[in-house]
Amino acid sequence: MPGPETSQRGLARVLVVGAGAMGSQIAMVFALAGHDVILQDITESGLATARNQLEERMDATVAKGRMTAGTARQALNRLTCTTDLGEAASSADFVIEAATEKLAIKQHIFAELDRLAPPHAILATNSSTLGSSKVAKVTRRPGQVCNVHFFNPALVMKCVEVVRHPETTQATVDTVMELVRTIGKQPVLLSREIPGFVANRLMGVLRDEALSLLDAGIASTEDIDTAAKTALGHPMGPFELMDLVGIDVNCMIAEATYAETGNPTDLPHPMIREMYEAGRLGRKSGKGWYDYETPQDDRIHKTGTTL
Known part of the structure; x- marks a missing residue:
């Protein structure tokens, strides 16, 4: 230091x-x-x-x-x-x-x-x-x-x-x-203001595509996260990241971004809103995209995230 x-x-x-x-x-x-x-x-x-x-x-x-x-x-x-x-x-x-x-x-x-x-x-x-x-x-x-x-x-x-x-x-x-x-x-x-700034805008694209792939039944959360880590070199996958940051925080940030842009595509993804309303907030609540109440699911290392 x-x-x-x-x-x-x-x-x-x-x-x-x-x-x-x-x-x-x-x-x-x-x-x-x-x-x-x-x-x-x-x-x-x-x-x-x-x-x-x-x-x-x-x-x-x-x-x-x-x-x-x-x-x-x-x-x-x-x-x-x-x-x-x-x-x-x-x-x-x-x-x-x-x-x-x-x-x-x-x-x-x-x-x-x-x-x-x-x-x-x-x-x-x-x-x-x-x-x-x-x-x-x-x-x-x-x-x-x-x-x-x-x-x-x-x-x-x-x-x-x-x-x-x-x-x-x-x-x-x-x-x-x-x-x-x-x-x-x-x-x-x-040099000038833009909602989401740089890193979160980049991560938002990855998150939204991951949600689309899951919603379409293309791949599971585990496999999408594995691809992000083993092919792209990310320290954690997009679903692991959402759980770490908090589903509620993801939802709140999306709503704040929409309030700035007025663009409906910036609203929380329906799957995110559904989880938020169900109280599945990620690590903080014990359940999110993954279940953290059992030892084998406590597998996210806090070595890198955004938001």
């Missing part, structure tokens, strides 16, 4: 808003890179769960010999959890929002962040579907707003999509791109 070298660039103090799976891991990425990080959420229970999960992840990493116990403990000590957004934002240099993919919620958060954060702070959203122009317009600093989209699992995946909107300044883009590099990630710059 990179060392604590970013303080000289004025972005030493990082605030992550939202302690879900993505937000908590993003916070840990910055803490491991030497930043002082505050993870904020609206509930104490959500923060406690996030903290426990991160400690378990760090323990597992240490047990595998990939990190020393001292390094893990120092990083965890740099991570503070709070429900107080005002206190958390007051000293932040860089803020990344990782709340639910609902525009009204994000706009409320950004309006508050703009009021509470120092004037120099950069405000970013981790959204994978909503362009930052939609939250920038509720702030008085649109030039300091952009998308900084990490991939799941953020502790593993190297790619980070940086998306500028028409008012994002070049100084903001340059600063964020360099920041992403200093935390050990590889930034990909999008």
Whole structure:
């Protein structure tokens, strides 16, 4: 992991808003890179769960010999959890929002962040579907707003999509791109907004074709996943990926994309919506395209995914 070298660039103090799976891991990425990080959420229970999960992840990493116990403990000590957004934002240099993919919620958060954060702070959203122009317009600093989209699992995946909107300044883009590099990630710059950005648009084509093949009875989920892994070199197949990300998340992202484009082809596939309504949400619920309640089906390795 990179060392604590970013303080000289004025972005030493990082605030992550939202302690879900993505937000908590993003916070840990910055803490491991030497930043002082505050993870904020609206509930104490959500923060406690996030903290426990991160400690378990760090323990597992240490047990595998990939990190020393001292390094893990120092990083965890740099991570503070709070429900107080005002206190958390007051000293932040860089803020990344990782709340639910609902525009009204994000706009409320950004309006508050703009009021509470120092004037120099950069405000970013981790959204994978909503362009930052939609939250920038509720702030008085649109030039300091952009998308900084990490991939799941953020502790593993190297790619980070940086998306500028028409008012994002070049100084903001340059600063964020360099920041992403200093935390050990590889930034990909999008010069203008487009729903789904780059990676998820590519993966969406594969997912939709996989669903069409299954729906037509051409091949099973297992065989389609096997083809993706053994012929295309993907770390997991499209159905395994949907289960890992969550059927509910897939459905929500499709609906958000449709809200942006108005294109009916962007709506959730009927098979996805049927599974969502039946509560088959993937790994999180124990059942998705695969059954995770038996040991032989717990076969997805968290080594690479999107969204």
